[in-house]
Amino acid sequence: MQENYLYTFTKRIVGFVGVLFVLSLMIFVLARVVPGDPARIALGPSASQEQVGAMRQAMGLDRPLMEQYATYVWNALHGDLGRSLISGRPVTTEIAALLPATLELVIVTVIMMAAIAIPLGVTTARYRNTWIDNTGRFFSIVGVTMPSFLFAILLQLFAAYFLTDWPIIGRIDHTLAPPTGPTGLLLVDSLAHGRFDVFVDAFQRILFPALALAMSGIGQITRITRSAMIENQRRDHVLTLQSFGVPDRVIVFRYLLKLSSIAPLTIMGLEFASLIGNAFVVELVFSWGGFASYGLSAILQKDLNAVMGVVLLSGLFFIVANILIDIILLVLDPRLRLKEAR
Amino acid sequence: MVVKATHEADALTPRYMAWYRFTRNPTAIIGALMVLSVVALAVFAPLFAPYPEHAGAAVNFRARHAAPDLTYWLGTDKVGRDIFTRVIYGFRISLLLVVGVLAVAVPLGAALGLLAGYFGGWTERLITGLTNVMLAIPPLVMALAVGNVLEPNLVNAMIAITLLWWTWHARLVYRVSKSVAAEDFVEASRLAGASHWHVLTREILPNCISVISVKTTLDAAFVILFGATLSFLGLGVKPPTPDLGSMVADGRQFLPEMWWGVLAPGFAIFYATLGFNLLGDGLRDMFDVEV
Numbered sequence: 001m002q003e004n005y006l007y008t009f010t011k012r013i014v015g016f017v018g019v020l021f022v023l024s025l026m027i028f029v030l031a032r033v034v035p036g037d038p039a040r041i042a043l044g045p046s047a048s049q050e051q052v053g054a055m056r057q058a059m060g061l062d063r064p065l066m067e068q069y070a071t072y073v074w075n076a077l078h079g080d081l082g083r084s085l086i087s088g089r090p091v092t093t094e095i096a097a098l099l100p101a102t103l104e105l106v107i108v109t110v111i112m113m114a115a116i117a118i119p120l121g122v123t124t125a126r127y128r129n130t131w132i133d134n135t136g137r138f139f140s141i142v143g144v145t146m147p148s149f150l151f152a153i154l155l156q157l158f159a160a161y162f163l164t165d166w167p168i169i170g171r172i173d174h175t176l177a178p179p180t181g182p183t184g185l186l187l188v189d190s191l192a193h194g195r196f197d198v199f200v201d202a203f204q205r206i207l208f209p210a211l212a213l214a215m216s217g218i219g220q221i222t223r224i225t226r227s228a229m230i231e232n233q234r235r236d237h238v239l240t241l242q243s244f245g246v247p248d249r250v251i252v253f254r255y256l257l258k259l260s261s262i263a264p265l266t267i268m269g270l271e272f273a274s275l276i277g278n279a280f281v282v283e284l285v286f287s288w289g290g291f292a293s294y295g296l297s298a299i300l301q302k303d304l305n306a307v308m309g310v311v312l313l314s315g316l317f318f319i320v321a322n323i324l325i326d327i328i329l330l331v332l333d334p335r336l337r338l339k340e341a342r
Numbered sequence: 343m344v345v346k347a348t349h350e351a352d353a354l355t356p357r358y359m360a361w362y363r364f365t366r367n368p369t370a371i372i373g374a375l376m377v378l379s380v381v382a383l384a385v386f387a388p389l390f391a392p393y394p395e396h397a398g399a400a401v402n403f404r405a406r407h408a409a410p411d412l413t414y415w416l417g418t419d420k421v422g423r424d425i426f427t428r429v430i431y432g433f434r435i436s437l438l439l440v441v442g443v444l445a446v447a448v449p450l451g452a453a454l455g456l457l458a459g460y461f462g463g464w465t466e467r468l469i470t471g472l473t474n475v476m477l478a479i480p481p482l483v484m485a486l487a488v489g490n491v492l493e494p495n496l497v498n499a500m501i502a503i504t505l506l507w508w509t510w511h512a513r514l515v516y517r518v519s520k521s522v523a524a525e526d527f528v529e530a531s532r533l534a535g536a537s538h539w540h541v542l543t544r545e546i547l548p549n550c551i552s553v554i555s556v557k558t559t560l561d562a563a564f565v566i567l568f569g570a571t572l573s574f575l576g577l578g579v580k581p582p583t584p585d586l587g588s589m590v591a592d593g594r595q596f597l598p599e600m601w602w603g604v605l606a607p608g609f610a611i612f613y614a615t616l617g618f619n620l621l622g623d624g625l626r627d628m629f630d631v632e633v
Binding site: 015018019022023027030141142144145146147148149150153154156157160161272273274276277278280281284285295296299300307310311314315318 | 474475477479480481482483484486487488563567570571574575576577587590594597598601604605608609611612615616619620623
């Protein structure tokens with residue numbers, strides 16, 4: 001096999017672009033064959049036939065389907081996803097305003113996943129077949145099988161009955177004026193402006209949604225970290241280190257963990273697809289008001305342009321996450337880098 | 343423990359060993375019992391349900407929002423319908439969804455996987471390419487887009503889920519059939535004059551059955567979860583059909599006081615998905631395959 005890493009990497013990126021292309025084509029065709037005229041949705045039921053006709057022309061709906069698609073792709077590449085049929089504002093602007101909320105949630109979720117799942121996987125592998133292991137496995141199967149909306153509601157109920165002061169709805173208290181900062185991420189901006197009251201409130205509010213969103217990933221990743229750790233314990237170089245009398249702690253954290261984080265990281269990339277899906281549910285339960293809530297209301301109102309924007313952007317999210325993980329793997333796994341140099 | 347029948351030549355067949363592994367695995371047995379109970383409740387719903395008339399659009403305002411007690415085991419909802427009855431009928435809807443989706447997705451995926459693995463070349467490239475594209479689409483987002491286009495109901499939820507589900511089976515069966523297709527007995531069968539059809543269905547497919555059955559069991563859990571999530575978001579089954587996901591969405595308006603309206607259907611979903619998952623894990627250990 002003369003497959004070097006750079007080649008595989010480029011191949012993956014080309015594949016990802018193909019995915020986006022097919023996704024956009026599918027959504028486009030679906031959106032155009034449906035009964036229901038976008039121009040009619042935009043103008044409402046009281047508009048006259050002539051007005052709808054003029055609107056169709058303005059939106060380019062009278063031209064051939066292939067031409068419409070080509071225009072859509074061309075505009076999308078320039079950052080123009082059309083106008084929302086409901087509000088009339090550009091979809092790009094609307095999404096850009098809501099994106100930081102979702103991005104913040106997703107980043108905290110991913111940090112939480114790694115911070116909980118990897119130590120849990122390491123511990124359960126270390127104490128294999130003891131009560132610690134069994135408890136860990138029980139939690140990971142619960143994480144995988146419990147619907148995320150149920151877990152989100154359980155967290156809210158818990159707060160409602162036992163932590164009565166804990167805020168469980170929304171992203172920030174309405175009485176606090178959050179700083180409009182460089183990033184749009186409340187946790188970062190509040191620190192940048194020295195507003196610790198905002199930081200504390202935002203931090204409290206993000207914990208539960210992030211935990212609800214992280215849960216299924218935690219279950220999955222714990223499982224995989226555990227089996228990777230157990231498998232790698234039997235490797236020759238680990239046995240050699242042990243026979244030299246290297247302390248267990250050093251073996252686990254310096255050598256085993258690095259080797260065993262490759263499989264869970266790969267899974268984390270795939271997990272992103274369901275993470276985006278679950279974000280719709282979690283944002284709904286916690287009234288988060290992010291990009292996923294926007295997508296949900298767009299779907300319920302049949303706002304086709306907004307739906308297409310949301311679907312494409314979710315695809316892009318998934319792809320960027322996977323490319324990032326590819327890069328992290330390249331840093332972690334020297335074998336991949338060696339392949340490249342050869 | 344030593345198997346007591348070691349001196350009987352035919353006692354240690356792979357099938358016996360597999361059964362032995364399965365019956366000595368407590369979580370697998372628990373999973374099997376959980377699945378059995380869900381299926382029994384769903385199939386014989388009218389026999390088990392204390393108030394079968396509450397499964398539809400009935401009203402019983404005298405008992406609205408009644409807390410769980412001896413009359414209404416899991417309490418009642420906003421119009422006084424017995425939640426226990428509706429949960430049992432909800433299992434019916436969930437299992438219907440599972441059967442509807444898997445009856446199409448599994449054969450379709452398996453067939454494409456078999457073809458790709460056996461024939462190779464352009465067939466292989468086309469099918470694996472298509473599978474990879476489909477796998478990169480966030481499933482819920484795709485289902486939402488389909489839900490946007492079609493009216494939300496049980497059949498369309500099935501269509502949306504099926505559209506995505508076949509890919510996992512295609513990928514899995516492809517992996518197995520590709521390695522089996524390289525075996526000598528396949529070539530021998532071809533040399534002896536067997537048709538492609540014979541080789542595919544009689545030589546390769548039997549080797550994929552264990553993988554397919556494990557994956558299908560695990561899938562049942564995810565289809566239930568997925569269907570419930572869709573109807574929770576208002577894009578799946580619509581009221582008054584007693585769907586577990588929309589029951590949770592309904593009950594959520596009356597939190598935190600009427601907690602039973604959410605927890606009963608919510609934990610019913612969890613019970614079913616957990617059962618199928620434990621059973622699937624048990625089958626995986628039993629057949630000793632990777633899924």
